[in-house]
Amino acid sequence: MKHKTEKLYETHLYQPIQNYFIQRDYEVYGEVNHCDLIAVKENELIIVELKLNLSVELLVQATIRQRLSDLVYIAIPKPNYSLFSKKWKNICYLIRRLELGLIIVSLERNNDQVEIKIPPSSFDRKKSMERSRNKRSQLLKELKGRHGDHNIGGSHNTKIMTAYKENCIHIACCLEHFGPLSPKALRHLGTGEKTLSTLNKNYNGWFNRIRRGTYTISELGKKEIHEYPELVRYYSELIGNSSD
Incomplete structure (x- = not known):
């Protein structure tokens, strides 16, 4: 220079x-x-x-x-x-x-x-969008996995509600309501195709495997899911209706 x-x-x-x-x-x-x-x-x-x-x-x-x-x-x-x-x-x-x-x-x-x-x-522009078709699919898939809008646009350094986190909350609510369940039983309750993957990855530490093919909610999970009262209420009502 x-x-x-x-x-x-x-x-x-x-x-x-x-x-x-x-x-x-x-x-x-x-x-x-x-x-x-x-x-x-x-x-x-x-x-x-x-x-x-x-x-x-x-x-x-x-x-x-x-x-x-x-x-x-x-x-x-x-x-x-x-x-x-x-x-x-x-x-x-x-x-x-x-x-x-x-x-x-x-x-x-x-x-x-x-x-x-x-x-x-x-x-x-069409060619550019074609190159990004996988990212577009991921975006739409993420939206399908969310219930409602629980984030504020433009947020920084705050926890973001994702489809994965919502799935964890749904599974945790099911386990808290019914007790230990298998991935198959959870899927019957509507927790989705990625239930087993979510349980095994267990990024949040919310789940415990008590024996092969059977999972329960951890003490940490019981505590932390109630940081999301709106979603807990939504999934609890959904579970209650499915039990009728």
Whole structure:
């Protein structure tokens, strides 16, 4: 990078990118009608917006430039965090989603490097959704396993009610009501296909196997399920109705 004591400006990005396109036979101009850099070759018009950091303002500015050309890049200095991180991958996804290009400039003393990380191209949303069909299926499966909405959107550092946790509560309520039961008997009570897996994994420590094929609720389970009174009430009523 430039010397640590040297303040970095957007203008430091201009010359390396200018040289990059000139070497590829483009005519390059700076500050044309509010565009930071324009590169022209025959009928090809490239617009580059220069910024020291990625921001919403930069993305908005670049998408406005797409009114003038399909070939719009944003250019930033190479980030100081890993380009293999989830953060960077998500940023690249957003840039592709907006059909923008991305230029990374490594500002080394006397040896600036310019790299086209993402070329501008159309984004195939249907293809993207097709690649994520398994995640979509998992999302819908999770919803089917929940009864009601017991989480507050945007919560952080709080316990989240999941379909797995609800299944644990259902099983625990059955065991508390009827006493020791087999996975088969629990499934007959509506605890679902994953009953045996839930009992065996026992992530919460709510279940005890008292003999082969028979389970009971642990003391910890008896205590902790009552932290979820609405669901305990719901499943207790469901169990009561099935017993009639």
